[in-house]
Amino acid sequence: MGVKLEVFRMTIYLTFPVAMFWIANQAEWFEDYVIQRKRELWPPEKEDQPQELEDFKERIRKQREERLLRAAQQSS
Structure with missing residues (x-):
């Protein structure tokens, strides 16, 4: 059971990034x-x-x- 589980996990670990790369580059x-x-x-x-x-x-x-004209007129 342990070896089969490890093979399955390794398959998933390798397949997922490759599949995502393939899909994203379409x-x-x-x-x-x-x-x-x-x-x-x-x-x-x-x-x-x-x-x-x-x-x-x-x-x-x-x-x-x-505004500048009003300010200039008020200061004069």
Whole structure:
């Protein structure tokens, strides 16, 4: 019983890493699961997103300028 158990354990110890390596290196599996999951977590940018960012930057810049002008007028 002891030798058979050891042979079984050694088979499992050797088969598991080899099987995981083989599965992980399948191009179809990688494309189907990993790339798809990445796109779900981090979707590609929208076309109008850069414009929204520029608009936001412009609003912040204007607010900062107005604040500086008010501070300069009050100190004068």
